[in-house]
Amino acid sequence: xxxLSTQNLTKKxxxxxxxxxxxxxxxxxxxxxxxGPNGSGKTTTxxxxxxxxxxxxxxxxxxxxxxSADSRKKIGAxxxxxxxxxxxxxxxxxxxxxxxxxxxxxxxxxxxxxxxLYERRNxxxxxxxxxxxxxxxxxxxxxxxxxxxxxxxxxxxxxxHGIVEIRELVIQIAQSGKTIIFASHLLDEVQKVCxxxxxxxxxxxxxxxxxxxxLSDQRTVEVGASNLDNLQTVLSEFNGxxxxxxxxxxxxxxxxxxxxxxxxxxxxFDKKIVLNHLVEKEGSLEKQFLKILSEQ
Amino acid sequence: MKRLFQIxxxxxxxxxxxxxxxxxxxxxxxxxxxxxxxxxxxxxxxGADFRGVDPTIIPFYDFPDIWQNITYIATFFKIFLAxxxxxxxxxxxxxxxxxxxxxxxxxxxxWIQSKLLLIGGLSLAATLLLFFVGLISGLLLSHxxxxxxxxxxxxxxxxxxxxxxxxxxxxxFLILLVRRSGxxxxxxxxxxxxxxxxxGVMLMFPPNEFNFPSYTYDLxxxxxxxxxxxxIHVPYQKYAFxxxxxxxxxxxxxxxxxxLSFYIGMSYLILKNRDL
Numbered sequence: 379x380x381x382l383s384t385q386n387l388t389k390k391x392x393x394x395x396x397x398x399x400x401x402x403x404x405x406x407x408x409x410x411x412x413x414g415p416n417g418s419g420k421t422t423t424x425x426x427x428x429x430x431x432x433x434x435x436x437x438x439x440x441x442x443x444x445x446s447a448d449s450r451k452k453i454g455a456x457x458x459x460x461x462x463x464x465x466x467x468x469x470x471x472x473x474x475x476x477x478x479x480x481x482x483x484x485x486x487x488x489x490x491x492x493x494x495l496y497e498r499r500n501x502x503x504x505x506x507x508x509x510x511x512x513x514x515x516x517x518x519x520x521x522x523x524x525x526x527x528x529x530x531x532x533x534x535x536x537x538x539h540g541i542v543e544i545r546e547l548v549i550q551i552a553q554s555g556k557t558i559i560f561a562s563h564l565l566d567e568v569q570k571v572c573x574x575x576x577x578x579x580x581x582x583x584x585x586x587x588x589x590x591x592x593l594s595d596q597r598t599v600e601v602g603a604s605n606l607d608n609l610q611t612v613l614s615e616f617n618g619x620x621x622x623x624x625x626x627x628x629x630x631x632x633x634x635x636x637x638x639x640x641x642x643x644x645x646x647f648d649k650k651i652v653l654n655h656l657v658e659k660e661g662s663l664e665k666q667f668l669k670i671l672s673e674q
Numbered sequence: 675m676k677r678l679f680q681i682x683x684x685x686x687x688x689x690x691x692x693x694x695x696x697x698x699x700x701x702x703x704x705x706x707x708x709x710x711x712x713x714x715x716x717x718x719x720x721g722a723d724f725r726g727v728d729p730t731i732i733p734f735y736d737f738p739d740i741w742q743n744i745t746y747i748a749t750f751f752k753i754f755l756a757x758x759x760x761x762x763x764x765x766x767x768x769x770x771x772x773x774x775x776x777x778x779x780x781x782x783x784x785w786i787q788s789k790l791l792l793i794g795g796l797s798l799a800a801t802l803l804l805f806f807v808g809l810i811s812g813l814l815l816s817h818x819x820x821x822x823x824x825x826x827x828x829x830x831x832x833x834x835x836x837x838x839x840x841x842x843x844x845x846x847f848l849i850l851l852v853r854r855s856g857x858x859x860x861x862x863x864x865x866x867x868x869x870x871x872x873x874g875v876m877l878m879f880p881p882n883e884f885n886f887p888s889y890t891y892d893l894x895x896x897x898x899x900x901x902x903x904x905x906i907h908v909p910y911q912k913y914a915f916x917x918x919x920x921x922x923x924x925x926x927x928x929x930x931x932x933x934l935s936f937y938i939g940m941s942y943l944i945l946k947n948r949d950l
Contacts, residue, residue: 428777430950451779461774463765466688477681478778518778 379406380442381526381557382427387436389422389581396422397581399436404559404574406525409552411568411589412561413667414578420561421458423578424530428455440526451479454519455528460511464504468495468514471503472521481522492547493517508535516544520551527551530561545571569593569663577670585670589663594635596661599642602628603653612649616642628655678788679795681780685762685771686792692758696796699754700803706751707744707807710734711815732913735815738827742909742920744808745834748800749906752838753866755796756845757859763789763846764855773950782945789846790938797839801831833905833922840934841902847937850944870899901929 380403387400397419404410412420425431427438429445440449462471472486490496493513498506506514512535519527529548533541548571552558562568568575569589576586585592603609609629613622618641621632631642639658646653686692714729734743766772775785805828812824848858877894880886894900904926907919 425949429782430773430776432947432949447779447781447784450777453779455777457773457777459770461770463685463688463771464769465690466685470684470688474681474684475778477677477684478775478780480677480779 380404381406381408382438382440382559384427384438385436387423387426387438388434389419389426389431390434395581397426397578400578400581400583402576402583402586404557406557407552407555408574409548409558409560409572411572411575412559412578413563413565413568413575413663415671416563417580418578419581420578421530422581424455424457424528424559424561428453428457428528430457451522452524453526453528454522454524455530456512456515456519456532457528457530460515462503462511462514462518465502467502468499468506468517471514472518475518475521479522485521485523489517489521492520494543509537509540512536513540516547525556527556527558528561529558531563532560533562533564533567541567565662565664565667575663577667579671591635592666593661593663596665597633597635598659598661599631599633599639600625600628600655600657600659601631601642601646601653602655603646603651605651609646609651612646612651616645675787675791678784679791681775682788682792682795689762691761695754695758695761696799699751699800702751702754703748703800703803704807707747707804708811710743710747711811733817735811737812737816737818737823738825739909739912739920740808740812740816741827741830742906744804744811745830746906746909748804748834749837749903752800752841753863755800755838756842756862758796759789759793759842759845760849760855760858760862762792763849764853764858767849767853770950776950783942786938786942786945789941790843793839793842793846796842797835800838801835804834805831827920829922830906833927836927836930836934837902837905840930840937843934843937843941844898847941847944850941866899870897873897874900895926896929898933901926901933905930 382404384400384402387397388395389397400419400423412423414420422431426433427440427445428450438445441452443449463474466474468490469486472489473483476483476486487496487499490499493516495510495513495517498510503511503514512532516529516532519529532548533544536544545567548558548560552571552573558571560568560572572589574586574588575592577584601609601613606624606627606629610622610624613619613629613631618634618637619631620634623630623632633642639656643653643656711730711734714732714734717729733739766775772785776782780788809824816823845858845862848862849855852858852861874894874897876884877886877890880890895904905922909918909920912918912920
C-alpha cells in the first residue's frame, strides 16, 4: 500500500528554488531516510507534506487521498524545533495534542514514561533542557499511536545516551510495522535504522533506493595469504570480483552482491590456497552518500 | 465545535495573563458601571450641580434607559479583551504552536474557528457580566419596576455583544497580519482612540476651506471603529433634554456585520496562504 506519493512537488522562495519537481513514493512499512546536506530541501519537503508550507506547484497524497487535517491526525510528526506552550507542563501540553488528534488522554502517562519525562511531567515546558524538549516532541508524535511517523532530526540536542535510546525506539517502532520518514544528516544513524533512502541536494532528488542494495555496492572482502603473487593469479580467475586492489600486504575485493564471502573462501581452498586473513567489510552509507554527491 | 472550544480552553486555563486581563476587565466594568451612582453622590458632595439640578436625581439606572447607559460606558473597556486576543494569538505565532497545531491535525479553518470561539466566549461572558451588573444596579436604583421595563431595550446588550465580538475579530485579523503584539497593541490603541476619531471629525465636520463634498459625512460612518461606535449611540444628552438615538439601527448593524465578515475572511486567507 502506498502511504505517500508526490507529483512534481516544487517550492520557490522568490528566485531561490528550495525544492524542484520532486517525485517519490513511500510504501507501508518503509523506514525512509531523507538525506542531504544542510539547505538541501529536507525540511521544506516535510513542511509541505504537513501543510505548514504552501507548495508553489505540484501535489501530494497521503494514504491515496488529497491532504487534509484528518490525514494529518494519522501522522505523528516532529519538524525542526520542538514547539509547545512554554507556560504549560508536559502533561498539559500533551492534553492539547490529544485533544487535537482526538485520541483520548489514556496514552499520556505511558508515553511520558517511554520518552523518560514522567518524573518531570508536572514541570513547565520552559524549564526543560533542549534534550527534554526533543523527547517531549517525540512523545507528542507517538501519542496517538499513528501509522506514520515523520521525524526531522529527532536526535538533535540529545546526549549520546539519548541518541541510542531514540535509535532503539525508532527500530522498535519500525518493527511494529509503522511507516517512518526520517530526515537526518547523521548518515550513520540512517544506515542503522532505515530500509530505504533518498538523497536531496539543492532541492533536486539525486538518488532513491534501498539501503541494502545501495550498500552491497560498497561491500568489500579483504584476503591475505603467505604467497601474495599466487593469490592474485588465482583470484583473477574468480568470476564476480569487480575490483581488486592491493593494500597493506592484503587484497581488497569489491564483489558482486550475490557473491558470499564463503564462496571466495571455498574457491581459494579448492585451488589449494590457505588464507591467513579473511574479513568482510560492510559498506557505509556515508561513502555511498559522498559518492552520489560527487557523481553529480 | 465543542472539541475546538476545549482545545482553546486547555491552552488558556493555565495562562496567567489571560486571567489577569479578564479579571481587570470584569473589575473595571463592574466598578465603573455600578459606580456611576456613587460618582453622582460624590459630585453632589462637592457641591456640583447641573443648572440647579442635583446630580443624584439623574435617573441613570432607570429601566430601560440603563441598558444603553451602561453598554455605552462598557464599550470603552473592550480594548482589554482585545489585548487577550492579541497576546494569546501572538504567543501562538512566536512559540510556533500554531504551526504545531496544524501539524498535529488541526485545519487552518478549524484553527480560525477555535479563535472565533474564544472571541465568542469572551464576548458572551462580557455581555452576561454587563447584564447582571445592569440588572442588580437597576433593581436597587431604578424607579420604574416590572418586567416590561426591565426587558425593554435589551437590544443594546445584543449590540454590545456584536460590538465586542467584531472588535476582537478586528484584533485577531491585525495580529495575524502584523504578527508583532507590541506593534498591534500600540497601533490599535492609537487608531481606535486618536487616529480614526480625528479623521472622523475631519470628514464629518471639515473646515470650510477644505471644500469636501457632502458625502464625506456618510463615508465617515463606514470607518471600522466609527461603525462599531454607532451601534450604541451616546445616550447622555437626553438628560439635557436633547434628542438621542435610543434604539439599535439595523443599517448600522449591517455595516458592522460587513466588517465582521471581512475580518474573518481575511484572517482565514492570511493563514491559508502563509508559510507557517
